Amino acid sequence: MQILYVEDDKFDQLAFKRILKKIPSISVDIATSHHEMREKVEVNAYDIIIRDIYLNGEKNLDTPGNIPVYFTSGSKPVLEQLSKKSIDSKFLLLKPISLQDVQKIVTDYTNISTEPDFSQIDEWADGDEHFKNELITYYLDEIPSQIQKIEEVALEGDLKKLADLLHAVLTKLRTFGFHDLVNKVSKLEYDARNNDLAISVCNQRLEPIIIALHQTRLTLRTKRIT
Amino acid sequence: MKCIIIDDEKIARAALKKLCEKVDFLESVAEFNNPLEAIDFLNKEEIDLVFLDIHMPDFSGFDFLSSVKNVPEVIITTSDDNFGVQAFEYDVSDYILKPVSTPRFIKAVNKVRDERMSAERNEPDSKEKHIFINVNSRLVRLNYDDILFMEARGDYVQIQTPQKKHLVHATMKRFAEKLPPNRFVQVHRSYIVNINKIVDIEDNSILIAEEIIPISRSNKDELLNRLNTI
The missing domain is CATH 3.40.50.2300 (Response regulator)
Incomplete structure (x- = not known):
């Protein structure tokens, strides 16, 4: 997933890059002017543009091509005004952009919910929050290396191995009730194992899954009770 | 459990x-x-x-x-x-x-x-740790752990323990039925051995204590199956 962040304020650029570091599978490119945005869009395939409404003091609502654009502003009234001008409010972000904002954008892009359902863990725990925390910690410890292995095997193009690795991650996802992700991973595992899936198609389907897997980490970190 | x-x-x-x-x-x-x-x-x-x-x-x-x-x-x-x-x-x-x-x-x-x-x-006997044998009209208790092996002697079976030998009027078949199969195995028409007492197995013989016991070809596979081998 590639994001073009159009912002002339260096502080906001830095803050945004810092947030994106938490979701390793997303790359971010920066443009500081309307002109630079146009140039970059012509040569790169961005999935999303997030852009400030006022660039170098000038208001500009230009949206190049068919790329989804999110508008940012530090002023609530400005955003409210835009909302009245038939721009869907989900594409309007009040600065400073938060991790939750980015997560929402990413979820819109992947179309995979990463909200956990703790009913299975609660059944085991019987109110033992320490046990619940312990399981979350194990998840946070183990999932990064599993994601890394999946990415490596996908690059090698070994579908059988990929199916095995996807299968290995499924139990965890089921345990934490990431139902949407379980659904997507199961289907890809099945197709990778049984169907003659082109590796390019497989990688295309894998990309939002990888992003969502990273997202599960962020979601679970906030659910830990300290 | x-x-x-x-x-x-x-x-x-x-x-x-x-x-x-x-x-x-x-x-x-x-x-x-x-x-x-x-x-x-x-x-x-x-x-x-x-x-x-x-x-x-x-x-x-x-x-x-x-x-x-x-x-x-x-x-x-x-x-x-x-x-x-x-x-x-x-x-x-x-x-x-x-x-x-x-x-x-x-x-x-x-x-x-x-x-x-x-x-x-x-199987009420499965948890038992001993067997009673009839020796000269006396019932004598023998712990399974003490039995090394049994040898057929005509109409009798000789039970070998580290201390002594007991001669019992019985058949090998009767002992094979009575003894717990996880502990004892018949290795020859005339021998039943305590698996835990086997020191080593070489070709067609077993060493238990200082005795060499023959293994019949027909019993060898069963014996090897019962042993915990790598």
């Missing part, structure tokens, strides 16, 4: 351990992320039940089941529903899909407990 958990995933082990805590007749005594370490443990400790995952790197649950002799009761816990038939070929007690729900877990362990209780009722 003493149980162990074999699973390469920490989350699965923690969940099973938690589930064991909910059942008063279960005691989880060890967990392993690697079946090979569990084999070493089983060679040293007496365990009633194993919770076993199938997909593990290097050494799978099925590799484990193929390698262990006298395996305890096994409940397969896996996220793969494709191996049920294969698993039951190994005579496992149950096959549960992960994540394991509490009701399903309790059903599985209750089944194991009930089967064990039923087996003990049907």
Whole structure:
């Protein structure tokens, strides 16, 4: 997933890059002017543009091509005004952009919910929050290396191995009730194992899954009770 | 019942351990992320039940089941529903899909407990540690642990212990039926040996204490099957 962040304020650029570091599978490119945005869009395939409404003091609502654009502003009234001008409010972000904002954008892009359902863990725990925390910690410890292995095997193009690795991650996802992700991973595992899936198609389907897997980490970190 | 958990995933082990805590007749005594370490443990400790995952790197649950002799009761816990038939070929007690729900877990362990209780009722001698033999009109108690081997002597059977020999008017067949099969094995028409007393086996003979006992060709495979070999 590639994001073009159009912002002339260096502080906001830095803050945004810092947030994106938490979701390793997303790359971010920066443009500081309307002109630079146009140039970059012509040569790169961005999935999303997030852009400030006022660039170098000038208001500009230009949206190049068919790329989804999110508008940012530090002023609530400005955003409210835009909302009245038939721009869907989900594409309007009040600065400073938060991790939750980015997560929402990413979820819109992947179309995979990463909200956990703790009913299975609660059944085991019987109110033992320490046990619940312990399981979350194990998840946070183990999932990064599993994601890394999946990415490596996908690059090698070994579908059988990929199916095995996807299968290995499924139990965890089921345990934490990431139902949407379980659904997507199961289907890809099945197709990778049984169907003659082109590796390019497989990688295309894998990309939002990888992003969502990273997202599960962020979601679970906030659910830990300290 | 003493149980162990074999699973390469920490989350699965923690969940099973938690589930064991909910059942008063279960005691989880060890967990392993690697079946090979569990084999070493089983060679040293007496365990009633194993919770076993199938997909593990290097050494799978099925590799484990193929390698262990006298395996305890096994409940397969896996996220793969494709191996049920294969698993039951190994005579496992149950096959549960992960994540394991509490009701399903309790059903599985209750089944194991009930089967064990039923087996003990049907084989009242199976937990006995001794046998009484008739020597000169006297019933003499012999602990299984003290018996080295038995040898047919015409209408009699001679029982060899480290201290002495007992001559009993009986047949080898009668002893073969009476003795617990997990401890004793018939290695020859005229010999039954205590498996725990075997020092070594070479070609067609067994060394027990300082005695050499012949193994018949027809009994050799059965003997080797019963031994815990690598």
